Structures are given as C-alpha cells and as structure tokens.
Amino acid sequence: MPIRDVLPPLACLRTFEAAARHSSFTQAGSELSLTQSAVSRQIKRLETDLGRPLFERQHDGLRLTPAGAHYFRVVQRLLRELRDETARLRRRGDDRQLTLASSPTIASIWLARQLPDFQQAHPDIEIRVLTVEDPYRLDLAEFDLGIYYHIPHEVDPPGLEASPIFAEERVAAVCSPVYLARHGAVADPADLLARHTLMVVEDHYRDWLTWEHWYRSLGFDWQPPLHTLRANSFQLLMNATLAGQGVTLGWMRLLAAELDQGNLVRALPDSLPSRGRLALLTPTHRHLTEPMRAFRDWVLESAGPPR
Structure with missing residues (x-):
C-alpha cells in the first residue's frame, strides 16, 4: 500500500496535536484559525481513519484515551521534527x-x-x-x-x-546622574524607601529578584516604598531609569557599558550576588x-x- 494511503492528512494531525495540547477544541481552533466545528470534523475524520477514539468527551472537557495519549506523544514529536527540519532547509538558502x-x-x-x-x-x-x-x-x-x-x-x-x-553577576541599585541632580543623593537604604522612586517590574519571569528580596538578603530593614513606578516591561523601566525617573535594580555586567560611560551610577554602594x-x-x-x-x-x- 502506498505511503500516502497509510498516513492521515497533515491538517488532521496538526488539529489533533493542538486539541490534545489544549484539551479543548475551542482553543485549538483559536490557535489554528478554525471554527470549533471544523476542529471537531477533523478529529472525527482522524478517529474514523484510525478506527478508535482519541478523546473522551466529558462534561468538564476533553480527555485523551490511552491510545490518544500515546498517539499524541508520537504526533507531537514528529511534527516538531518536521517543523525544525523544514526551518533548517529553508535557511539553507542563506x-x-x-x-x-x-x-x-x-x-x-x-x-x-x-x-x-x-x-x-x-x-x-x-x-x-x-x-x-x-x-x-x-x-x-x-x-x-x-x-x-x-x-x-x-x-x-x-x-x-x-x-x-x-x-x-551582581545586582545593585542604579539610577542616572540626572535623577540624582533632581532629587539629591541617596543617603542610605532607608532613605531610598522613604524619599525616592523605586522602579518595579511586574514580570513573573523576573520575580526571582525583587526589591524586598534584595533588601532582606543584604540585611536591610524593608518596608513598602512610598513612591514607585511600575511596568510589566523591564526594558521600559530601564529606559525610564536612563531618563532620570527613578532607581532600579541593575545587573552590573549587563549594564557595564552604561556604567562606564556615566549614563548610570550606583545609587547605593551595596550589591548582591545574582542568582541568575x-x-x-x-x-x-x-x-x-x-x-x-x-x-x-x-x-x-x-x-x-x-x-
């Protein structure tokens, strides 16, 4: 039997992989720009082709059957390898x-x-x-x-x-000379919390180092700062720091050029070894x-x- 008669359509495999990964026809359809009914039809076509169910339809959502779970692992691996090899071949032109x-x-x-x-x-x-x-x-x-x-x-x-x-790598409190000219030098860690603006990044990936962790790890007394500027982008906060809007936690090796050129200065002499x-x-x-x-x-x- 020719291979093309053995393999199910690629579109059905992609739809099955997305539905199994999300445990949802709706989310799979959103990812693949298909309606929920179109996803359902492709899954049904694949199940008919294989001669066995791949999902258990339950009141609280979808669940893979044992055969479906095994097939999902195989399909996911093969699609990933196919995607990677396709990308590699496309890049061979350059x-x-x-x-x-x-x-x-x-x-x-x-x-x-x-x-x-x-x-x-x-x-x-x-x-x-x-x-x-x-x-x-x-x-x-x-x-x-x-x-x-x-x-x-x-x-x-x-x-x-x-x-x-x-x-x-070490982490220190840094700011721009412009900020210090406007607000005066930071006398000590307590003064930083009481009188200055702390830049706070709201980012789940970087919550392994916060101002509170930095203070407590260095043995300083901690209390919520009176003034903050918050954003979910570290790049935005760093640009704001360079523009003189506040004090941020900075990674010394990463910011070496900015420190060497005087665009940034240490607001306090203390630094903490970085976990990252x-x-x-x-x-x-x-x-x-x-x-x-x-x-x-x-x-x-x-x-x-x-x-």
Missing part, C-alpha cells in the same frame, strides 16, 4: 545567516553593543535578532541561539542547554551550523572579566 533570540532589554542594552565586534571578526555572517521577552515562549524552529538570564535547575526552558556567558547569570541558550536537538559555532565560541570567550 547558510551564513544567524538568528539570535533575546529579550528586548538584553538585545538593546548589551547585545547591540557586542555585535559590531563579532561582525568585524566574521563579516560574512548575516545577523538577525529576534526579541522575545519570555524564553518559555520561544519557538525552537525560529532561532539558532538565545541569550537570556538563566537560573540553573530553576528556570530551564525545555529543549535548551544553557552555557553561562558571565562567570558571576547571562547565558547562551543552545537548542539541544539542533546540529550546530558554522555561524552558530562561530558565535558560540566568540561570545563565551569574549565576555571579559567581571567588573
């Missing part, structure tokens, strides 16, 4: 292109300052930067290497191997291309000594 994924903050403050040196050393490699705030939202088929802050054994995006770029370090994320399933190897070797060797 074997010298390298796609780097990073958060907007790291890309704008640190990576953009490093790339000219890499491009001077490797002028034949074309760089493409993909900004994604949360590494858990990365599509492994859309990038070659990632650069994110990483906490070993605690924040580990699946399918990625983390190699530290910075051997160590800037790391290069490499897809574990991906064969390293020549541009990937070149950038990996370069960035891991050229980050320089700690401040």
